[in-house]
Amino acid sequence: MPAANFPQMNFTQMHERLRLELLRRIQRGTLSVSLLARQTGFGQAHLSNFLHSRRQLSLEAMDRILAAQHLTASDLLPSARRTAAWPEGEEENAIPVVSHAVALFEPVIRPSAVETMLHLPAAVLRSAHSRASNARRAWERFVAVRVPSGDALPMDPLVLPEAIALIDRHYNSLLPYRPNRPNLYAVRCGSHLSLRYVDFLSSRLVLRPHDIAFPVELIEVDPGESPNDLLVGRIVLILNEL
Numbered sequence: 001m002p003a004a005n006f007p008q009m010n011f012t013q014m015h016e017r018l019r020l021e022l023l024r025r026i027q028r029g030t031l032s033v034s035l036l037a038r039q040t041g042f043g044q045a046h047l048s049n050f051l052h053s054r055r056q057l058s059l060e061a062m063d064r065i066l067a068a069q070h071l072t073a074s075d076l077l078p079s080a081r082r083t084a085a086w087p088e089g090e091e092e093n094a095i096p097v098v099s100h101a102v103a104l105f106e107p108v109i110r111p112s113a114v115e116t117m118l119h120l121p122a123a124v125l126r127s128a129h130s131r132a133s134n135a136r137r138a139w140e141r142f143v144a145v146r147v148p149s150g151d152a153l154p155m156d157p158l159v160l161p162e163a164i165a166l167i168d169r170h171y172n173s174l175l176p177y178r179p180n181r182p183n184l185y186a187v188r189c190g191s192h193l194s195l196r197y198v199d200f201l202s203s204r205l206v207l208r209p210h211d212i213a214f215p216v217e218l219i220e221v222d223p224g225e226s227p228n229d230l231l232v233g234r235i236v237l238i239l240n241e242l
Contacts, residue, residue, distance in 0.1 A: 015056055017076040018065065023051060024105055025069070029191050039068035075110040093122040095166060097144045100193040103167060103186065104232055107139040118144045118164060120237070128236055129177070130170035133228045141170045142236075145186070147195060154209035155195050158184075160240040165195060171234035174200055174227065182208075186232035189219060193232060200227045 025031035033051070037044045042061065049055040057065070066072065096114040098106075106113065125142060132139075149161035159165070167186045177183050182197045187207060196207040196217070205227055207217040221227050 011059075014073065014076050015062065018057075018062060018071075019051060019053070021071070021076065022065070022069070026051075027105070030101065031069070036065070036068065040064045070112075071110075072112065075112055093120050093125055094118070095120060095125075095142045095144050097146065097164065100145055101191070103143045103145050103169075104188050104191070104193055109140050109143060115146075118166070118239075120166070124166075124237065128168050128171075130168065131173035131175060132170040133172055133226065136170060136172050136228075139169050141168060143167050143169065145193065151194060154211055154214040155184075156211050158210045159195055159238055164239040165235050166237040166239075167233040168236050169233035172228045172231040174198065174231070177234060184235040186235060187219075188230045188232055189217070195235060198231065205230055 022031065022036070026033070033044050033047050036042075036047055040047075040061075041064075046055075050057055095118045096109050097116045097118050098109060098113055099115070102109065102113045130141070144164050144166045147155075147159055147161070147163045147165055152159045152161045152163060165186065171177065171183075174183075184195060185198050187194050187196055187198060187205065189207075194207065194217075196209060199206040199208070200221075203221050205219040205221060207219065209216070219230060221230065
């Protein structure tokens with residue numbers, strides 16, 4: 001039987017990828033050191049030393065953390081989008097439909113995070129121009145999310161309930177994509193994703209709805225943070241009916 005076509009990764013690399021994944025979960029508020037300690041039975045000091053690269057974990061400890069966080073070793077593999085962990089035969093124009101949290105916070109989309117695949121004409125993706133910040137260029141580029149009713153109403157009739165929005169996470173610039181036409185963005189509002197037109201005024205992102213009956217929202221950009229960091233990406237396509 002031929003060997004599976006998995007990318008090579010040694011223990012040290014897997015150890016580091018697990019550490020970074022846990023830190024991402026803590027940053028987005030879905031995990032804390034105290035919660036991880038309760039889930040695994042490890043002391044908080046022990047886990048903190050691991051998260052701050054002051055000590056390594058044993059294989060048994062890594063297994064316990066993976067189980068507690070519902071992760072598998074394949075979720076930590078590099079370039080998971082191109083590995084055999086994905087359904088065989090998937091093409092580059094097959095875009096993962098993921099949760100809002102995954103679109104917001106996960107640079108590489110894990111196979112276990114994919115709800116379904118959206119198949120689009122390859123020309124749609126090839127024609128999209130990128131304008132990414134340096135940090136964002138390492139992220140997997142295209143993802144799609146479903147837009148629940150409450151999030152769709154401010155953008156009605158452009159976005160209807162349960163629409164699927166295609167996000168280009170390599171376009172997190174406020175520069176217009178086309179002259180005299182506002183960009184529609186997926187925007188990070190705390191731990192929530194919203195679809196809005198966006199301006200930047202007086203250290204604030206100004207989020208504008210399509211339906212003027214809904215209020216304009218303001219997001220303060222913290223010192224040391226760029227407004228681009230709050231832009232998940234430009235909306236390339238809205239599919240209101242499938």
